[in-house]
Amino acid sequence: MAYDPENIFARILRGEIPCKKVYEDDWALAFHDINPLMPVHVLVIPKGPYVSLDDFSAKAPAEALGGFLKAVGEVARLMGVDESGYRIVANSGADANQEVPHFHVHVFGGRRIGGRMIKPQD
Numbered sequence: 001m002a003y004d005p006e007n008i009f010a011r012i013l014r015g016e017i018p019c020k021k022v023y024e025d026d027w028a029l030a031f032h033d034i035n036p037l038m039p040v041h042v043l044v045i046p047k048g049p050y051v052s053l054d055d056f057s058a059k060a061p062a063e064a065l066g067g068f069l070k071a072v073g074e075v076a077r078l079m080g081v082d083e084s085g086y087r088i089v090a091n092s093g094a095d096a097n098q099e100v101p102h103f104h105v106h107v108f109g110g111r112r113i114g115g116r117m118i119k120p121q122d
């Protein structure tokens, strides 16, 4: 799938739409999900134009891949769930019900997450 530069996260990255920012560095922006499913529900997105994890891993330079992963860990620490625990989810494509076609990782936490759920409501 071609990257759509008008997707909502691209617009957040360009500052056209506000977000509740948690963290930002050269590689990633993290912000609270507009419809939180858990006490902690933060989205972490790379700054480049990638649709999905496979797109990101195929096209991004190694320093962008590493920088993004470090940002996800930093978000877990900033949100105070590194000790209590958290779950990361990256929905990719139709079968995973990906809504926004800009690669993103959900960071869920702040309460016990049951079973082997993919998303808290599942």
Ligand code: 5GP
Binding pocket: 008, 017, 019, 020, 031, 032, 033, 034, 035, 036, 043, 090, 091, 097, 098, 099, 100, 101
């Ligand atoms: P997906 O299903 O693509 O993995 O998740 C997309 C997530 O983006 C959803 O959890 C949804 O609530 C969130 N979302 C959609 N639009 C916005 C927005 O404009 N701002 C923020 N902060 N989150 C959004």
